[in-house]
Amino acid sequence: MRISRLLVKTLREAPSDAEVESHKLLLRAGYIQRLASGVQTYLPLGLKVLANISSIIRQELDAVGAQEMLMPVLQPLELWEESGRDKSFGEILPAFVVTGRGGKFVLGPTHEEVVTRTVSAIAESWRNLPVTVYQLQTKFRDEARPRFGLLRTRELLMCDAYSFDADKDSMAATYEVIRLAYNSIFSRLSLEVVPVEASSGAIGGDVNHEYMVPSSIGEDLFVSCTSCDYKANVEAAKGGKVDESDIEANLAEGLKNSQGVDNLEFYTPGSGSIAEIADQLSSHLGKLGSKGLIQALVGKDENGKDVVMLVPGSRSVVLPFGWKLYEEEDFDVSKRFIKGFIGPVGLEGVTIVADPLVSASPSVGWVVGGNKADTHIGGVFPRRDFNVDIWMSLAQVEDGDLCPICNSQVALRRSVEAAHTFQLGLTYSSKMEGATFLDKSGTSSQYWMGCYGIGVSRLMAVVAEANCDNKGLIWPKAIAPFLIHVIAIGGTKDEKVFQSAEKVVGELEDAGIEVLFDDREVSAGVAFNDADLIGIPWQLVIGAKGLAKGVFELKNRRNGEKEEHSLEDLAILIRDLLV
RNA sequence: CGGGGAGUAGCGCAGCUUGGCAGCGCGCCUGCUUUGGGAGCAGGAGGCCGCGGGUUCAAAUCCCGCCUCCCCGACCA
Numbered sequence: 001m002r003i004s005r006l007l008v009k010t011l012r013e014a015p016s017d018a019e020v021e022s023h024k025l026l027l028r029a030g031y032i033q034r035l036a037s038g039v040q041t042y043l044p045l046g047l048k049v050l051a052n053i054s055s056i057i058r059q060e061l062d063a064v065g066a067q068e069m070l071m072p073v074l075q076p077l078e079l080w081e082e083s084g085r086d087k088s089f090g091e092i093l094p095a096f097v098v099t100g101r102g103g104k105f106v107l108g109p110t111h112e113e114v115v116t117r118t119v120s121a122i123a124e125s126w127r128n129l130p131v132t133v134y135q136l137q138t139k140f141r142d143e144a145r146p147r148f149g150l151l152r153t154r155e156l157l158m159c160d161a162y163s164f165d166a167d168k169d170s171m172a173a174t175y176e177v178i179r180l181a182y183n184s185i186f187s188r189l190s191l192e193v194v195p196v197e198a199s200s201g202a203i204g205g206d207v208n209h210e211y212m213v214p215s216s217i218g219e220d221l222f223v224s225c226t227s228c229d230y231k232a233n234v235e236a237a238k239g240g241k242v243d244e245s246d247i248e249a250n251l252a253e254g255l256k257n258s259q260g261v262d263n264l265e266f267y268t269p270g271s272g273s274i275a276e277i278a279d280q281l282s283s284h285l286g287k288l289g290s291k292g293l294i295q296a297l298v299g300k301d302e303n304g305k306d307v308v309m310l311v312p313g314s315r316s317v318v319l320p321f322g323w324k325l326y327e328e329e330d331f332d333v334s335k336r337f338i339k340g341f342i343g344p345v346g347l348e349g350v351t352i353v354a355d356p357l358v359s360a361s362p363s364v365g366w367v368v369g370g371n372k373a374d375t376h377i378g379g380v381f382p383r384r385d386f387n388v389d390i391w392m393s394l395a396q397v398e399d400g401d402l403c404p405i406c407n408s409q410v411a412l413r414r415s416v417e418a419a420h421t422f423q424l425g426l427t428y429s430s431k432m433e434g435a436t437f438l439d440k441s442g443t444s445s446q447y448w449m450g451c452y453g454i455g456v457s458r459l460m461a462v463v464a465e466a467n468c469d470n471k472g473l474i475w476p477k478a479i480a481p482f483l484i485h486v487i488a489i490g491g492t493k494d495e496k497v498f499q500s501a502e503k504v505v506g507e508l509e510d511a512g513i514e515v516l517f518d519d520r521e522v523s524a525g526v527a528f529n530d531a532d533l534i535g536i537p538w539q540l541v542i543g544a545k546g547l548a549k550g551v552f553e554l555k556n557r558r559n560g561e562k563e564e565h566s567l568e569d570l571a572i573l574i575r576d577l578l579v
Numbered sequence: 580c581g582g583g584g585a586g587u588a589g590c591g592c593a594g595c596u597u598g599g600c601a602g603c604g605c606g607c608c609u610g611c612u613u614u615g616g617g618a619g620c621a622g623g624a625g626g627c628c629g630c631g632g633g634u635u636c637a638a639a640u641c642c643c644g645c646c647u648c649c650c651c652g653a654c655c656a
Binding site: 009011012013014015016017018019027028034036037109110139141143144145147152156158201203210219220417418419420453455458487489490493494521522523524525526527528529530532541543544545546553 | 580585589590591592605606607613614615616617618647648649650652653654655656
């Protein structure tokens, strides 16, 4: 490909709306272009990278027997009503409902419903199972806040695979096979990927893993144990073991400390936010700050029953599955809880659930909400001043917390979610009409399903972020848009140089190598800088100086090393590049 | 959805306070010179100053409304 013919325009300065390095470079080097917030065009260079990533995914999934197909973007809304996800999928779905002649359609954010219907019409017998299908398809998700170019978008390219098995063990075996395929995919992309336990969100199912790429631009945090293999997304991570005897010991210690410490009423006017209270009571709390507060949140458990959740003020809460926090209108209806001033003392007729961290009181006692406006109470100890009905892990894990498996310390790492896999079990087959097959005994049985998603367009951003320097991108060979970038210094102006370059390009292309040929009449500096920016792994430079000696220069983009080769050695070079 | 910032040529920005010809750098086009790390000179093209309304003799500039984009948060693959 000749650059003079390629639809590309490199920019010296990045558009001001780009924030992170990979996004700036992808824009400057002409890989992508923004059409609207979270909506990107892949320019020719960008599409080649995307196609190369896709091709690796195809090869590895095909290798484990998965079959590619292509399902529609437009999905009848009734399908989502059938699975109940028209309600549960949150706000991502409704924004992309379109009305056509055939009724209402969803611009598909994912394809569990469609694939279940598709496969169930064909795989009617246990003889057809197991079967795994996949597709590379554009998905639509109305993200509240698209971010960082390709990292979080409203329209994205995803590879989603779906497995159908006859029983639970078989499903687990398929899950394992896909895990191995995923490992191969990520290693071919030269990415460090850490599979972690995760929460299943709107997809459903029990076992699921996220494939995390540690990265400073990540929006997720995962917990990993410094001693054992425990790894989990903070959303799913459990705090240290909920150990009855530890809690009991903490409570007893608290009772001892509580002697001579009376409850104190504090006047705390304002919003009642943790930060504000900690500030107002700084003379009482001292160094403790928000760690000396108990945060009490009202919500409803999976049965809709009111619960008050207690965690230290310094922690965020991870809601148990199915639980919800009170909304404004719930506060208006119940009138019982004064937002910002809720506390466990004297609170009756509601289940009090507390994180084990609450059992260990500060020596001056906790500061808790006073259950009346502008009031907090200090010197509060659990058991003496209030009772906890259920102890369970509620607080988000932090660096240095204890591992739930081995009790060593855990560490948090920032990361990007590159893929997510789920053992769905019967989640969809039990809801969708006719998602059954006849088993060996001739009885109708539901599919055991799994689903597996890789964010393809996101991977392009992740790989770019992990492979760049201050001059530009540095693509791994496996997904680079071209393998080698040939520069003819002076372009067409120097006939001899240009002819040799053309000859070299021809030989490389004949050998099946993808070549980007800079044939422009630009100064050497411009050509070099553009080459570094675009980030093709090898640069082959042909100029008048070298030509006089019968040599060209070969530069490795990643380490910057340059070496001269005789033009006659091109065949050897070609052989080496192909390895 | 809450908080903050910004929309002026393809990209980066100035001009706005104090209303008076639409500017600068890069990029782009033509010519000449130059040619191994973002060349020089000369000549050019390119604008709904985000949109709509208002004030005024006169609005990029002042006032009102809206839209879009970015950041932080909430939410989410």
